[in-house]
Amino acid sequence: MDFLRTVNASEVTVSSVPEGSVVFAKEPLMKVRGPLLVVQLLETTLLCLVNYASLVGTNAARFRLAAGSDKKLIEMGLRRAQGCDGGLSASKYSYMGGFDSTSNVLAGKLFGIPVAGSVAHSYVSSISSPDELKCRTLKPANKQEGEVDFLLLTQSCLRKVCQVLKVPQAETNLGELAAFVSYAIAFPWNFLMVVDTYSVLMSGVPNFCAVALALHQLGYQAVGVRLDSGNLARLSVQIRKIFQVCSKQFEIPEFAKLSIAVSNSISEHSLKLLAQEENEVNVVGVGTHLVTCTRQPSLGCVYKLVQVNDVPCFKLSEDEEKATIPGSKTVYRLNDGNGRPFLDLMTLQDEPPPESRKEVKIYKLGPEFETDVVIPEQVTCLHRIYFKNGQVPSDQFLPSINVTRSHAQRSLHSLGQEHKDLENPRPYTVAMTEKLHSLLTNVKRTSLLQ
Amino acid sequence: MDFLRTVNASEVTVSSVPEGSVVFAKEPLMKVRGPLLVVQLLETTLLCLVNYASLVGTNAARFRLAAGSDKKLIEMGLRRAQGCDGGLSASKYSYMGGFDSTSNVLAGKLFGIPVAGSVAHSYVSSISSPDELKCRTLKPANKQEGEVDFLLLTQSCLRKVCQVLKVPQAETNLGELAAFVSYAIAFPWNFLMVVDTYSVLMSGVPNFCAVALALHQLGYQAVGVRLDSGNLARLSVQIRKIFQVCSKQFEIPEFAKLSIAVSNSISEHSLKLLAQEENEVNVVGVGTHLVTCTRQPSLGCVYKLVQVNDVPCFKLSEDEEKATIPGSKTVYRLNDGNGRPFLDLMTLQDEPPPESRKEVKIYKLGPEFETDVVIPEQVTCLHRIYFKNGQVPSDQFLPSINVTRSHAQRSLHSLGQEHKDLENPRPYTVAMTEKLHSLLTNVKRTSLLQ
Incomplete structure (x- = not known):
């Protein structure tokens, strides 16, 4: 109890996609870094704040x-x-x-x-x-x-x-x-x-x-x-x-x-x-x-431990669906020549970002991890730091509700019509780099061996 | 604005079924009486407090x-x-x-x-x-x-x-x-x-x-x-x-x-x-x-005007379902010889209550208003006054959460098993007295004539 009295968020850093951004399944919407005990205490609060807000905003x-x-x-x-x-x-x-x-x-x-x-x-x-x-x-x-x-x-x-x-x-x-x-x-x-x-x-x-x-x-x-x-x-x-x-x-x-x-x-x-x-x-x-979002009354965002003391970690589940992708990651959105996003790419945090007009090998998320090579015209990093060591950085004012509303409409507008069909949308591709894929494979093997 | 500053609930009286009671569709769960403007201001607040609470409690x-x-x-x-x-x-x-x-x-x-x-x-x-x-x-x-x-x-x-x-x-x-x-x-x-x-x-x-x-x-x-x-x-x-x-x-x-x-x-x-x-x-x-009550994510309780200055009133809707039953009403639960509730009966507020072991003519709710004669063994009035002229009556302390929880289990337990089947329950009968039925018929006719 004495210890709990001293707990605060002064060592916590949160990065996130800007509020109102279109995101896809399996992508990290938010990354939380800090002392294990503190960030574990934040789990339910953050999920409570993110899940319904994202669900009703999407609806x-x-x-x-x-x-x-x-x-x-x-x-x-x-x-x-x-x-x-x-x-x-x-x-x-x-x-x-x-x-x-x-x-x-x-x-x-x-x-x-x-x-x-x-x-x-x-x-x-x-x-x-x-x-x-x-x-x-x-x-x-x-x-x-x-x-x-x-x-x-x-x-x-x-x-x-x-x-x-x-x-x-x-x-x-x-x-x-x-x-x-x-x-x-x-x-x-x-x-x-x-x-x-x-x-x-x-x-x-x-x-x-x-x-x-x-x-x-x-x-x-x-x-x-x-x-x-x-x-x-x-x-x-x-x-x-x-x-x-x-x-x-x-x-x-x-x-x-x-x-x-x-x-x-x-x-x-x-x-x-x-x-x-x-x-x-x-x-x-x-x-x-x-x-009440009758079509889908809940959104299943989860909050998972992916790295401890620089060691990637992993939850192997009885349900394949519930397995996590290990390691601290960065997400990039890749646009084509028409300025349309065509792929979101997860990399390890320390990897160099994919470059404009250069080939990058990708592993598509899915049971098979199908590979492909793509050439983006434009690359954007999705996350920004909104909370650094317990403070909102002075260069990162929280946007007004109207700015967020316009950002949401722009973000949706940029997306190809085929992904926005309400009944039969074409799935948007989310993929990972070769390095992240081999980390996943290694950690999975180690967990199974142990 | 000056007037709104003076608005208060000192002339408002609320009666309700005790929290945790089993109730059925079309029954008044709560009756609110007071100056028109004040009770109209309460509409959204009361619906917000009653709808989700009843839904998740039922779930x-x-x-x-x-x-x-x-x-x-x-x-x-x-x-x-x-x-x-x-x-x-x-x-x-x-x-x-x-x-x-x-x-x-x-x-x-x-x-x-x-x-x-x-x-x-x-x-x-x-x-x-x-x-x-x-x-x-x-x-x-x-x-x-x-x-x-x-x-x-x-x-x-x-x-x-x-x-x-x-x-x-x-x-x-x-x-x-x-x-x-x-x-x-x-x-x-x-x-x-x-x-x-x-x-x-x-x-x-x-x-x-x-x-x-x-x-x-x-x-x-x-x-x-x-x-x-x-x-x-x-x-x-x-x-x-x-x-x-x-x-x-x-x-x-x-x-x-x-x-x-x-x-x-x-x-x-x-x-x-x-x-x-x-x-x-x-x-x-x-x-x-x-x-999130995925099976039915919302409960459609409504708050309707049924009487103004002792004159019953009525909303005739384009949708038959949305029509209201006019007049201030009392609801009685009728038990059979085994102590099981078998019928809820709505009467006009001023009608004498149905009596134990005496015949009462009823009109069942539904498009046909089928009639029947029943003999209750025991009659209970469902509503109690919980708020009288802006005060909680001293003889009516609000029960603790555990008392309400037990009441809910008892109320459910008293109900016949056939009404509690989760997939195909037998509908429980809700009916009205002859007087209430003729009021409904008259008001409906007058509205259509006007």
């Missing part, structure tokens, strides 16, 4: 690939995360992985992530008639004019909207309209409403259009609608047509471009289907399937 | 059912959890759900959960020869005698063990033996070693038996072994036989009963298979599949 990047670059993606998974801290991690690393915003306001405050969201169904269903409105007036956007009876204005807009859309006004829900009015009075510049509390096409959308039209008459601009049930693609197309009809009829060009947001248990798969169908969706909110 | 209970009651279950999922807080929630609710201990030491400290664990492979592989041992002596358990050269004693024991087991001593790993010796010297009463760093049967187990035998000669008692790879059931049987041979040969009865612990990506399915095979496993460590 977010896959959602981004599935959605394409033109849709806005909102992370909204707090209610399905592993407690509040799990929710914060989910928000942070989803943003890094390519999402645009989060509904987690604390994550917005702590990490500077843009926050976004919309109204809950319970807000809409909490009001059952216009009589419940405590305030029904709104000042026009240009504040010089006096207050207007906004409810009355909206009701007259609704009559026109119903006529144009050929919807019986009697079928629109009065409580819903009152809720929309009360929200618009509070947030006239931020009017994005959930339209499926009652019937989407017979009530939600006509009521929305009426309020949006009334807002426009007072000089405001509505934002759009959110759908949380039903056939999202088809409804989005129907709603876009309604917006276009209103735009033309009421001569408001912006009306045609109102935002259509969707949610409702969106998965990578449903997002991909949506992208394949005709749709008019601009914003997608993703919760459960993003934060 | 732990399923692992307990799959393992049977005789095996010890250790939760060890921190490295795969959603950050540190996710890991703490996982430890806490896994224990409540029926696990025996956790490897998360902080969870042990914060919640009073027994902690358990074993040595890492990296500890074993960090030592490559007996020359590296800084200390090789051990005092016998009865401290009156002087220190013994424990390495020498172990080496002589290893010769005997190898002879008895007919294992060539040259195949045992010297570094592994040295690591076992150094650990035994530090923790002579807590000697549980991981035996698959090198070959389990040719090195790990003989080395373990040698150290265990040496410890015994000095008056200590070894604990057992841990396996983290290979065919766990078969290896456990082979190891048990070795322990029995040693027990007989060296005349140490306790040796036959040494503990065999296993880990390695244990799932509900692999645990069930293990239980069906011949095996000698005493302890199972579960990580990834427990905390």
Whole structure:
């Protein structure tokens, strides 16, 4: 216990790939060097911090690939995360992985992530008639004019909207309209409403259009609608047509471009289907399937001892899969003439790096260790030192969340499309040098002999 | 903003089923009453706290059912959890759900959960020869005698063990033996070693038996072994036989009963298979599949407005599944003559409770609302008030984690076996009274008409 009291990280050095870099199976993401006891104490902490962050960041990047670059993606998974801290991690690393915003306001405050969201169904269903409105007036956007009876204005807009859309006004829900009015009075510049509390096409959308039209008459601009049930693609197309009809009829060009947001248990798969169908969706909110990573709910990063006192060491396992590659290693990414990465090469730490435009013999990872000779055009070392003898080196400031987010997108962008197919990606080659391969062979033989 | 500064929970009342109770789909787990704005602000917080806790608690209970009651279950999922807080929630609710201990030491400290664990492979592989041992002596358990050269004693024991087991001593790993010796010297009463760093049967187990035998000669008692790879059931049987041979040969009865612990990506399915095979496993460590709930990574509890100012309200959804049941409700569990629950009945809050041994007409939840008449022997109200006008009522102390854990086991135990089959459980019936059913029908009709 006396000894444990003195334990600190002053002799620990950590190098890592920059956060947000694309990496591949079996590569060391992070190298930790220091006194054995101290670095062993770090095992669970580092795994806990790296595993879920990498998993949800990767998942977010896959959602981004599935959605394409033109849709806005909102992370909204707090209610399905592993407690509040799990929710914060989910928000942070989803943003890094390519999402645009989060509904987690604390994550917005702590990490500077843009926050976004919309109204809950319970807000809409909490009001059952216009009589419940405590305030029904709104000042026009240009504040010089006096207050207007906004409810009355909206009701007259609704009559026109119903006529144009050929919807019986009697079928629109009065409580819903009152809720929309009360929200618009509070947030006239931020009017994005959930339209499926009652019937989407017979009530939600006509009521929305009426309020949006009334807002426009007072000089405001509505934002759009959110759908949380039903056939999202088809409804989005129907709603876009309604917006276009209103735009033309009421001569408001912006009306045609109102935002259509969707949610409702969106998965990578449903997002991909949506992208394949005709749709008019601009914003997608993703919760459960993003934060819990339903396609693969855990990432199996491990923390293994590879060298003690300059002697490489090795864990021979009953499961071939769990065997480690001995020795302290360096990882290089080799690019071809088009600037595309085509191979990641692990070398012993002390080996000279592979050189540009020179042949290098490689042993591909796999049961056979197939050999090949490659000529890289460009060679990059993947690791940087982020923590040296207990300190963050002064020349190595930790990047901001936005820098990391851009780095992740660049790193993904550099990679060939064939490796990014969500269903059948071509495996990217990871290999080792001849020296590392013979070390592995020797250590394996020695372990088996002993 | 001025108003938000004054917001508090002094008018909020929360009732809930006691933590650890078995509940069924569509039942209200919790009822929250208070000013609309305040209870709407609580939505995400409550869902975040209830969803994952219920999910992982349920998952732990399923692992307990799959393992049977005789095996010890250790939760060890921190490295795969959603950050540190996710890991703490996982430890806490896994224990409540029926696990025996956790490897998360902080969870042990914060919640009073027994902690358990074993040595890492990296500890074993960090030592490559007996020359590296800084200390090789051990005092016998009865401290009156002087220190013994424990390495020498172990080496002589290893010769005997190898002879008895007919294992060539040259195949045992010297570094592994040295690591076992150094650990035994530090923790002579807590000697549980991981035996698959090198070959389990040719090195790990003989080395373990040698150290265990040496410890015994000095008056200590070894604990057992841990396996983290290979065919766990078969290896456990082979190891048990070795322990029995040693027990007989060296005349140490306790040796036959040494503990065999296993880990390695244990799932509900692999645990069930293990239980069906011949095996000698005493302890199972579960990580990834427990905390990430791979079988179903999220639980879809929702928080819905059911009543405003004594008026029941209702969300009609495009998806039938997402429609709510209106009105403030009470839930009763109805037991049969054998004390087994057979039906949960939702009533309107103000309805008189169903009475023991009296007929009650029910409408079963489902698309058809099939009716039936039942006669309960015993009726229990499921909800209790845990928070009243901003206070925990003095007569309702929050139970300790161990009381909740026992309650969960009792609640599960009371349930008929047919509902607990892990693959094809018979659905348990949840129903509503005639009054609640007609309220639902009316509100639905009104919503559709409006």
